[in-house]
Structures are given as C-alpha cells and as structure tokens.
Amino acid sequence: xxxxxxxxxxxxxxxxxxxxxxxxxxxxxxxxxxxxxxxxxxxxxxxxxxxxxxxxxxxxxxxxxxxxxxxxxxxxxxxxxxxxxxxxxxxxxxxxxxxxxxxxxxxxxxxxxxxxxxxxxxxxxxxxxxxxxxxxxxxxx
Amino acid sequence: xxxxxxxxxxxxxxxxxxxxxxxxxxxxxxxxxxxxxxxxxxxxxxxxxxxxxxxxxxxxxxxxxxxxxxxxxxxxxxxxxxxxxxxxxxxxxxxxxxxxxxxxxxxxxxxxxxxxxxxxxxxxxxxxxxxxxxxxxxxxxxxxxxxxxxxxxxxxxxxxx
Numbered sequence: 171x172x173x174x175x176x177x178x179x180x181x182x183x184x185x186x187x188x189x190x191x192x193x194x195x196x197x198x199x200x201x202x203x204x205x206x207x208x209x210x211x212x213x214x215x216x217x218x219x220x221x222x223x224x225x226x227x228x229x230x231x232x233x234x235x236x237x238x239x240x241x242x243x244x245x246x247x248x249x250x251x252x253x254x255x256x257x258x259x260x261x262x263x264x265x266x267x268x269x270x271x272x273x274x275x276x277x278x279x280x281x282x283x284x285x286x287x288x289x290x291x292x293x294x295x296x297x298x299x300x301x302x303x304x305x306x307x308x309x310x311x
Numbered sequence: 312x313x314x315x316x317x318x319x320x321x322x323x324x325x326x327x328x329x330x331x332x333x334x335x336x337x338x339x340x341x342x343x344x345x346x347x348x349x350x351x352x353x354x355x356x357x358x359x360x361x362x363x364x365x366x367x368x369x370x371x372x373x374x375x376x377x378x379x380x381x382x383x384x385x386x387x388x389x390x391x392x393x394x395x396x397x398x399x400x401x402x403x404x405x406x407x408x409x410x411x412x413x414x415x416x417x418x419x420x421x422x423x424x425x426x427x428x429x430x431x432x433x434x435x436x437x438x439x440x441x442x443x444x445x446x447x448x449x450x451x452x453x454x455x456x457x458x459x460x461x462x463x464x465x466x467x468x469x470x471x472x
Contacts, residue, residue: 198424201424205421209413209414212410212414216410220460221406222467222468225390225394226383229383230383254366257367258370265343289381300387
C-alpha cells in the first residue's frame with residue numbers, strides 16, 4: 171500500500187473560460203436552438219411538403235416572398251454546420267492519435283468546412299437566379 | 312511501495328498501444344470498432360454510439376445538402392437535376408435514416424444538456440432511466456414520421472414513377 175503524501179490544502183485560482191469551455195457552451199446553446207430549428211425544417215420539408223413538391227421555384231418563393239425564411243435558413247446553416255464541425259473535431263481527437271494525421275485531418279475539416287459555409291452564405295444572399303431557369307418561375311397563386 | 316507501478320497484462324498493453332498509435336485513420340478505426348462491443352457500458356454506451364453515428368451521418372448529409380442548395384444561385388438548372396436525384400426511392404430510404412439520425416441526436420443531446428446543468432442526474436442509474444425515456448420520446452416521434460414519409464415515398468417515389 172503506497173503511503174499517501176501529505177499535501178497542505180491550498181487555494182487554486184478560479185478557472186478562466188478558455189476556447190474549449192466556450193466551445194462546450196456553444197455546443198449546448200446551438201444544440202438547444204437547433205432542436206426547434208432543425209425539427210421544424212424537417213417537418214416542413216419532409217412531412218408537410220416533400221421532395222416531390224420542392225424545386226427551384228419553391229425555394230425562390232420561400233426566400234423572396236417570405237423573407238424571414240432566409241434568416242431561419244441562415245441560422246440553420248451557421249449553427250448546424252459549426253456544431254457539426256466541432257463534433258467532427260472531437261471525433262478526430264478521439265480516434266486519430268498520431269499528431270501529424272490528427273492535425274492534417276482537422277486542418278482539412280476546418281478549411282473544407284469554412285468553404286462550405288462560405289458557399290452556403292453566398293447562395294443564401296444571392297438567392298435563386300430565376301433568370302437562369304429555362305421556364306422561369308410563374309407568379310404564385 | 313515507492314517507485315512501484317501497475318503493469319497491465321501483455322494483451323491489454325497491446326490494445327492500448329493500438330489505440331494510442333492509430334497512425335492511419337483506417338487502422339485506428341478498425342481497432343475502435345473491435346473495442347466497442349467489448350466495452351460493456353450497457354445502454355449508456357449504446358446511446359453514445361448512436362449519438363456519434365447519427366451526428367456524423369447528419370454532418371455528411373448537411374455538407375451535401377448545403378452544396379446542392381447552393382446550386383440555386385450558382386447553377387439553377389443543375390439544382391433541378393439534383394432534386395430529381397433525391398426523388399429516387401433509394402434517396403427516400405436515406406431520407407428516412409436521416410430524419411431518424413436528426414431526431415435521435417436532438418433528443419439525446421437534450422438529455423445530455425439537461426444533465427450537464429443538473430449534475431446529480433449523471434448518476435448511472437438515473438441516466439439509464441433518462442435514456443429509456445429518450446428512447447420512448449424518439450419512438451413516439453419517429454414511428455408516425457416513418458409512416459407519413461414512407462407513404463409519400465411509396466406513393467410518389469415508387470408507384471408514381
């Protein structure tokens with residue numbers, strides 16, 4: 171039985187939140203926000219409507235006639251994708267212990283993820299280019 | 312005794328080394344997949360495995376989905392082709408799996424978040440009950456969803472082709 175060393179009680183400074191703590195908080199906050207956002211998105215796109223109803227004109231009316239859906243989709247894009255990328259970082263840290271591979275994979279995930287978010291943001295701001303569609307979009311109603 | 316250390320049996324040492332030096336992503340993953348059924352973490356472990364698989368699956372689809380929706384700006388005519396692909400029954404099956412993934416990841420994540428802010432709930436017996444309630448909530452939401460979506464896939468995707 172090893173002797174337990176006697177250590178004088180000491181006070182430790184309070185932990186100042188650093189990156190990892192902020193990311194933990196982000197995962198909780200974005201996760202809770204994503205429950206109504208993502209479940210609502212699924213209900214609208216897969217239950218109330220379905221992939222047979224959806225086309226470029228559907229997206230056009232959703233984004234242009236009902237502007238707030240763009241805000242909704244922007245929230246989904248940023249919250250869900252950053253939440254997912256941080257989750258991927260945890261998975262890489264769990265399974266890939268070789269320092270080089272670990273850094274390389276996380277680098278690829280970060281750069282690729284940033285690119286996807288940029289592409290998504292451009293499309294969200296640019297909207298549907300109806301003029302490029304052969305038939306255009308008929309007016310609603 | 313001073314200076315003594317616990318030495319693990321040879322087999323355990325090998326397993327640890329394999330996990331530590333999973334030096335190619337593939338080799339490490341194979342070893343991890345072997346370890347999962349050996350670690351008897353009961354329902355808690357399976358909730359975690361399902362959460363991870365569902366999260367990765369959702370991230371994969373999310374990447375594809377952001378890029379295909381971006382086509383409405385970059386190449387609207389291609390967007391119509393992409394959507395036509397999604398109407399195939401095989402993608403319908405993927406859609407069912409995706410909705411299940413998002414539902415489980417959301418409900419299970421809610422359990423984890425609530426437990427994080429009420430640490431007493433992290434007791435293993437309480438967690439086992441909470442996970443069972445999460446499964447009940449998942450089934451209550453997923454079974455009707457499965458039939459509604461399955462009906463659409465059957466009517467429009469398979470019979471209406």
